[in-house]
Amino acid sequence: MRALLVATALLAAPVPGVAGQEGGGVDPAGFVGTWWGNVNIDGVDQRIRLVLTEAEGSLQFTEYSVKRGIVEETYTYQRGNPFKSNVSGNTISMTMPAARGSFSGTLSRVDERITGTFIQEGRSFPLILERVVEAEVPTCRPQDPEEPFPYLAEDVTYPNPDGGHAMAGTFTRPVSGGRFPTVILISGSGPQDRDGAALGHRPFLVLADFLTRNGIAVLRYDDRGVGGSTGDFGAATSRDFASDALAAVAYLKSRDDVDPGRIGLAGHSEGGLIAPMVAVESPDVSYIVLMAAPGVLGERLAQAQTELISRASGFSEEEIAEIVEQR
Incomplete structure (x- = not known):
């Protein structure tokens, strides 16, 4: 988390x-x-x-x-x-x-x-x-899509009134077709940009490209305090990040190329925790997609990760027990 x-x-x-x-x-x-x-x-x-x-x-x-x-x-x-x-x-x-x-x-x-x-x-x-x-x-083997794209891509900004800061992201949609079903991508733990860039890969860019090519508009945004978004990332909690996603929902409702009855959320990792929080709070969210979302309490999740990584690294069960106990 x-x-x-x-x-x-x-x-x-x-x-x-x-x-x-x-x-x-x-x-x-x-x-x-x-x-x-x-x-x-x-x-x-x-x-x-x-x-x-x-x-x-x-x-x-x-x-x-x-x-x-x-x-x-x-x-x-x-x-x-x-x-x-x-x-x-x-x-x-x-x-x-x-x-x-x-x-x-x-x-x-x-x-x-x-x-x-x-x-x-x-x-x-x-x-x-x-x-x-x-x-x-x-070295990385990037899967970045290459221009020219068969869809429209627009850099956007919108406010988060609750936090008093501005969010920046990219909105992509098909060239024609009226109002589109739209999904908001929500990142996992750690400061991430709108593309979810990590180790030379940009999975949110790849995902947005695939969805938009298949008729679904996508909004992906920089975490608060990252890239073009303002605000303080270090002082924020999951509840604060949920308010950023709620601000994204409100922004999409203001666009005339978005179908307000088909706005959804796709959250990865901690984003899979935030998406249900937003869906419970906002009646404007019509669906959620959870990717590698936590299914247990954060404390238990961190312990399980430590155990599995230690075991894969070759530590004995006695050493693993000692490491977990010191957490």
Whole structure:
């Protein structure tokens, strides 16, 4: 859920510096390279990239980046702002003060993985780093539709009187046919733009293109505080995001190319929680479509995600139980 992203923001804080090797004189060469891994914090996945080099017998942490959804932050080494690391045999530990966290893991020279735990403010999250060369860094295979489109696309803005801010989005509709059935796309957790952009893909753009080609108008919008929409994303709750969707319904009713009796909602992830909230409140919503919507309480959902991701990452049942208990 969006309210759980506070911990995520802490992980994305800058952590530049030199990783000075402490004691033992162990050769750090085995850790030199580029490492990629995914960490899940409260059900939110983030991709982490670390670049470790060797300088005068010590590891140097030269670059760090975190990518979550449409946001990628990269930090490079700066003198005067160090963090510490310790290498002992095949084990490495790193302290990241700016992220209020630390990582420790064990290198397997067989499969080139560092399996360990990221600890942030007393909470533990499993993290497996895999060595890659830059040419092997996973690339996206975008499915973006290409112009010219056989339909009309219009950038629009409309107010949310409850929040006192403006929403910005894109409205697409067939070229002709009078008033059209229309669907509003509602995004999942985390700050997202109107296309739902994540890891090089834009699923809401793809979905809007398909629906509009098949006679259904679509309104997709930037989350409040994202892209062209104003407002404060960080202070908002699911109820606030529901008010943004209600404002979208009111806007569509004002258009003469929308059939007011056939306005619906399609929500993904947390959007699948918000859509029913809006439908209960507004008699103008004639249908809802739920995609990967939560079917249990948020606390249980976050626990289940942690268990499944930890198990898929190779942690033992005892380790998984300990991780869940520390949540």
